[in-house]
Amino acid sequence: MENTVSQQEKLKQLTEKELNKPKFTAKEFKRQWVLIAISAVYVIYGIIFYYLPLIGWIMAFQNFKYYDGIAGSKFVGLDKFKFLFSDKTFLLVIRNTFAMGALNLFFSTVMAIVFAILLNEVRNRHFKKTIQTISYLPHFLSWIIVVAIVHDALTSTGIINELLLKFGIVDKAYPFLGDPNMFWGIVTFSHLWKETGWNAIIYLAAITAIDPCLYESAAIDGAGRFQKMWYITLPSLRPTIIILLIMNMGNVLNAGFELQYLLGNGLVQSVSKTIDIYVLDWALNARNTDYSLGTAAGIFKTAVSLALIFLTNTIAKKTGDERLF
């Protein structure tokens, strides 16, 4: 009891001391100036490149014309936002962006974890290394190449249709690329094909950091291979998974541009267009470079992304898990 009180006392004293600690003095500055100078570089960098550009957000409330500049363009209030939210197409592209982003996040996380765990179980070192290298190589292809491959594979004379025809599963080539119901699937699959190996690297690294004693003691307790994966590997990965999930949540609305833009066509435009493509169509087209509309859409995206990050972070906090802030 006494012990606790004195500890509390100590803590109180400590806080008071902290509070009463001398204001930032010249002497203090002199002692720390090197550190301050070094960190100031980053603060200034951040201000210039992350915060100053936000002045551009003013454009969303103007009818911005390049020549007139931000200072000279006419203010139009919330007109641009009104245009966005009264446009059925914009609501559609929000849905598409969310859907593809969520599908992508879910499947790429699951696949990366499964792949990392499976790869970790491979005993033959050379085989393991080879598989790992092969699986992450597609990450280095640009989307235009991936799209060319996917496009080729899915046309009426592509390998997929050839196989389906050969095995008699269909009697006429199936128009994969023209079917709106297939588009999200194709996009998700392309992402998995390109990124699974790469995404798995971070999980593989986390797995190596798990204390081998845990496995040994589990083995003594009679745990089999799958039980070890389930009761040791996965729970140990939990903090990594949560942190990556929170960070990726902010990227859900960046579900993509290149892939959907290159793979899309007239027939599937109702499911293929993302917010970025919408901005391109309406804000950066030859007939009308409407930067204001593009900025408005950008602000919307940022707001939603921030909300998503806070939401996930709060949930992580509530469940007592690792969190970002």
Add this chain to the structure above:
Amino acid sequence: MKAKKLFSLALAGVMAASVVACSVPGKGSGDGIVDMTFFAAMAGKEKDDGNEIKELIAQKTGVRVKESWLTGQDAGEAIGSIIASGKLPDFIDGGDGCIQLYENHLLVAWDDYLEKYPNLKEMYTPEEWDKFRQSDGKIYWANVFGNHYKQDTTTGHNGEAFWIQVRVLEWANYPKIETLDQYFDLLEKYAAANPTMPDGTPVIPYTCLCEDWKYYCLENAPMFLDGYPNDGCVIVDVSAGADNPKVVDYNTTSTAKMYFQKLNEEYAKGAIDPDFATQTYDEYIAKLSTGRVLGLCDQYWDFAYNIMGPFAQTQTTTDGTSYRLDEMGCDYVPLGLVAEAGMEQQWHSYGDELNQASGIAVTTSCSNPDLAFSFLSAMLDQEIHDLRFWGIKDVDYLVDENGLYYRNDQMRENWKSDSYKAKHTCEYSYFPQWNGLSKDGKNCMQPAEQPSEFLAGLAAPLKKCFEAYGAGNYNDFIGSKYCDQYAWYPLWSWSNGVSNETPGGIAWQKMGEVKHMWLPKVVMSTDFETDWAAYQQAYNDVNPQAFLDEAQAEVDARLATAKANGTA
């Protein structure tokens, strides 16, 4: 170790040099020649560094221009990002984005230089130049195409048509084809009788490009089928007199329904390429280049130049027989189809189509505009014009005793070869140029229009086909009605630049989106009537009337201006 250090030092030096070179455009390269840059918001082929004719022109004009083209993105995006970045080339052809460049004050006015350089001024009459004037009354660009010196010598049909391979016509003994029914009937019969190419791949009776803005290949045929010329966005009906033009929407006519229903039937029969709606432009060109496609609807410039090379190449099948696609009769001829047999059509427009909405411009980033305009002017000197389009005398063309230019077979083959063109020829194809008769009064400005060259350049089956129909060239062949152009023609020079700031402009963009989705869908539909009704519903929902009203206003305005000028 030392060597390594030296190497990296050298590398750093090279990099620094290249950075400097990049950051100072328009500066000389040490040989007294000024390097300038050009960007076209179109697809095009790059020339090799040190291209032979480019160097010759550089020595004569003191300017060497590096041309770059669209890669991947479309014209609007490219121009939009150029404006946003503020990094402009010295010369630019912004396509539909020209107006954007002007509004952002990024172009240099031509007016003073026109007086200084008569070559440039000569391109157009004062009335024609007036059409290029922008809201501030000045001229900022000039279209370089389809402009005839002295006399019209057109041999080609650069516009849209239903194209068909001459071997199909030859097989059917050169029938008269006027309607969609006859056209598809012939394609099907030919494909049934000749199902494969020499290499064993099946023929494709009909395909249609549907990518991005080039879905016009699918979309605008109803306008022509009803006998109207290419106004691009609407039909302008003059049945109530040329003084009282009425704008009509070609998307909702009975002809439109008939046309798409026909395509729907043909798709169900398997006569239309199953990938037509999803193919990219590259895939389309690759397909055409194999000679497998018997028929298509497109504008000549969009496909023809890209397939000439492959058609002229000798190919070998696995069993060792060799063949050439042009000699097999895979070349395309244009058919001017109509909704009902006997109607007159205007697929081909006579006279120069003046597209005042775009052209070549000099930008404010150019450090020496006077030199730039003198270069543009020099492009029209006959000597340099000949170098651009005919090449070097005795290497690329010969001159007979009458002073007429001609090429031998080897020279013609050279000018079809992509690699030869990259290293040797330099057309500066988006710079000022002439069609029609050369300043010597004998030759043509461009070889394709020289009668002897035109005929000599045709493969035997194509020549035979022209003879069979009694046609001397492509525009004879398509047989359009000769018709003076109205004051508002071509209206697409307006609609290509309609901005989103008016209800009509927003409607125009949305009409495009609706059509781009629904048109391939109704063609592929298993229940045409239902889907057609749904399409019309979706189309009317985006308020096309707002656009049509603005189109009508533009037609009236152009007519009024012409009347005021006394040219209508």
